[in-house]
Amino acid sequence: xxxxxxxxxxxxxxxxxxxxxxxxxxxxxxxxxxxxxxxxxxxxxxxxxxxxxxxxxxxxxxxxxxxxxxxxxxxxxxxxxxxxxxxxxxxxxxxxxxxxxxxxxxxxxxxxxxxxxxxxxxxxxxxxxxxxxxxxxxxxxxxxxxxxxxxxxxxxxxxxxxxxxxxxxxxxxxxxxxxxxxxxxxxxxxxxxxxxxxxxxxxxxxxxxxxxxxxxxxxxxxxxxxxxxxxxxxxxxxxxxxxxxxxxxxxxxxxxxxxxxxxxxxxxxxxxxxxxxxxxxxxxxxxxxxxxxxxxxxxxxxxxxxxxxxxxxxxxxxxxxxxxxxxxxxxxxxxxxxxxxxxxxxxxxxxxxxxxxxxxxxxxxxxxxxxxxxxxxxxxxxxxxxxxxxxxxxxxxxxxxxxxxxxxxxxxxxxxxxxxxxxxxxxxxx
Numbered sequence: 001x002x003x004x005x006x007x008x009x010x011x012x013x014x015x016x017x018x019x020x021x022x023x024x025x026x027x028x029x030x031x032x033x034x035x036x037x038x039x040x041x042x043x044x045x046x047x048x049x050x051x052x053x054x055x056x057x058x059x060x061x062x063x064x065x066x067x068x069x070x071x072x073x074x075x076x077x078x079x080x081x082x083x084x085x086x087x088x089x090x091x092x093x094x095x096x097x098x099x100x101x102x103x104x105x106x107x108x109x110x111x112x113x114x115x116x117x118x119x120x121x122x123x124x125x126x127x128x129x130x131x132x133x134x135x136x137x138x139x140x141x142x143x144x145x146x147x148x149x150x151x152x153x154x155x156x157x158x159x160x161x162x163x164x165x166x167x168x169x170x171x172x173x174x175x176x177x178x179x180x181x182x183x184x185x186x187x188x189x190x191x192x193x194x195x196x197x198x199x200x201x202x203x204x205x206x207x208x209x210x211x212x213x214x215x216x217x218x219x220x221x222x223x224x225x226x227x228x229x230x231x232x233x234x235x236x237x238x239x240x241x242x243x244x245x246x247x248x249x250x251x252x253x254x255x256x257x258x259x260x261x262x263x264x265x266x267x268x269x270x271x272x273x274x275x276x277x278x279x280x281x282x283x284x285x286x287x288x289x290x291x292x293x294x295x296x297x298x299x300x301x302x303x304x305x306x307x308x309x310x311x312x313x314x315x316x317x318x319x320x321x322x323x324x325x326x327x328x329x330x331x332x333x334x335x336x337x338x339x340x341x342x343x344x345x346x347x348x349x350x351x352x353x354x355x356x357x358x359x360x361x362x363x364x365x366x367x368x369x370x371x372x373x374x375x376x377x378x379x380x381x382x383x384x385x386x387x388x389x390x391x392x393x394x395x396x397x398x399x400x401x402x403x404x405x406x407x408x409x410x411x412x413x414x415x416x417x418x419x420x421x422x423x424x425x426x427x428x429x430x
Contacts, residue, residue: 030225030242030261032252033234035065037099037149037222038113038180038206039214043079044070044103047212050083054090054098061215064229067099069113072120075102080120093230103151109133110159111151113180116235117143137168140175147238149178150201152208153190161190167198177238177263180206181245182220184333195321195338196294202238202263202337203245219249219332225261240264247332251280255324255336257314262323262337268344271420274314278326278334279307288327293319299424301384302409310386312411313422316341357414363426364402371397374416382411402427 040046041053050068057066068083075083080102087098101115108131121139140146153161167173179194179201181187187203194201204222207215223244226237237243241263244253254277260266278289289301289308295318316322321338328334358371370379373396381390381400389405392398407429414421 029227030237030254031227031229032254033064033224033226033229034221034246034249035063035067035097035224036207036209036215037067037069037101037115037178037204038103038151039066039068039209040070040103041068041083043083044074046070046210050086050098050100051090052212053209053214054086054096056212057214058090058096063096063215063221065097065099065224065234066214067101067113067115069101069103069115072102072104072114075120077120077122091231094228097229097231097234099231099234104136106130106133106136106159107156108159109162110153110156112136113149113151113178114140115147115149115238117146119143133162137172137175141171145235146175147178147235148176149180149204150176150194151180151206152182152186153179153194154186155182165190165194165197165199173198173200177202177241178243179203181335182206182208184247187245187333187335191335192292192294200241200263200338200340202241202243203335204243205245205247218247220245220247221249223252225254241337243337245333245335248280248282248284248328248334250282251278251284251328251332251334253278253324253326253334253336255322255339257322257339257341260339262339265340265342268316268341270317271313271315271422273311274322274339275311276324277309278324279309280328283307284332285329286326287329288325290325291322292325293322295319298322300409300426301424302426304384304409308384310384312382312386313413313420315421357416357421357423359412359423359425363428365428365430367399367402368425369397369399370394370412370414372414372416373397376417378415380413380415381405382413384409384411 041048041050053068057063084100087100090098101113102120103111103113105111140148205220207217209217223246224234224237225242226233255262256275257266258272283306285305287303291298319341321340323338324336326334360369375395378393383389405427407427410425412423412425
């Protein structure tokens with residue numbers, strides 16, 4: 001579990017104006033590992049042998065793990081067991097992990113990768129798997145602890161993308177922890193769509209190699225936050241939802257809500273702390289850092305130079321999940337896994353109250369106004385690194401001189417009747 005600082009309230013003479021401030025947090029016991037969970041060899045429609053793929057991924061591409069997932073209808077049991085043996089031979093815990101998997105494909109529904117099974121479908125000749133998606137799901141459920149991944153949604157115009165991600169049931173949801181992207185459009189069209197349908201999916205970027213370029217086809221990676229670099233630890237992290245998709249080969253993204261890691265569920269509260277960790281060893285800058293919920297973009301932190309490790313307060317009264325989408329200056333994207341918000345708030349006055357708070361204009365240049373309509377209000381403004389840059393108490397309305405703030409993105413925490421609300425504002429110098 002990630003560490004979290006204890007936070008003290010700030011007291012005022014006439015009334016209490018408190019806010020859980022930003023704090024810099026560490027990643028605890030998890031490390032980010034980079035790999036590829038979709039590739040092929042000559043056993044199906046790729047090149048060379050599985051042992052070549054594992055060797056290349058480790059020594060040439062520098063991956064931490066590789067899954068060889070040849071098309072199940074093109075491999076036999078001998079080739080499958082050979083792949084499993086080569087994955088075991090290539091695995092050195094702490095150094096590299098080979099994963100033997102296979103890809104199920106249907107011209108009706110789409111493609112799915114399967115991991116962590118001891119065998120493969122044994123009656124391919126009947127071709128039932130082409131047309132009977134429920135039967136395939138039953139096969140997965142009866143071959144526990146199988147792990148499944150939705151592959152490249154929207155890639156083929158003739159498939160229905162698993163009945164447009166129609167939600168099936170909880171048991172099937174658990175077996176499918178992953179959704180794969182191979183381009184930005186797939187993520188844009190299908191990630192939020194699938195989450196809105198009720199699936200609990202964490203993203204990965206895969207290369208789907210059909211040439212001898214396992215890990216070098218592009219810089220995209222499947223990021224996995226695991227306790228150790230071992231197959232069991234990677235599978236535990238995948239099942240827990242601690243993955244992310246990155247187009248940059250060494251960038252990392254992590255979020256947690258009230259100390260609950262991405263991929264997990266957090267019972268709803270009136271206000272919650274979201275911790276965001278965003279870093280690139282090449283120190284690349286960010287042109288957009290968006291917090292995305294079921295209701296769209298909640299806020300955009302905007303541009304930022306360098307690495308970011310901070311927390312801020314969110315009010316997610318009507319949202320079922322939240323994830324972060326970040327874009328680098330070279331147009332590389334990162335998508336975190338979501339944190340899922342469960343339950344309801346019994347007292348809806350908090351939600352209604354938040355809707356009555358006004359912050360305008362936004363973006364602001366010379367000034368902005370905060371309207372609460374309430375006595376005994378206060379505001380505390382933080383930059384994205386968590387530094388308090390402005391604070392004031394006021395009655396009903398306040399005009400803030402934004403010229404005292406440098407251009408950039410800020411978090412405006414407003415306290416009314418001992419309740420906290422956080423809004424995002426952009427300050428411009430032109």
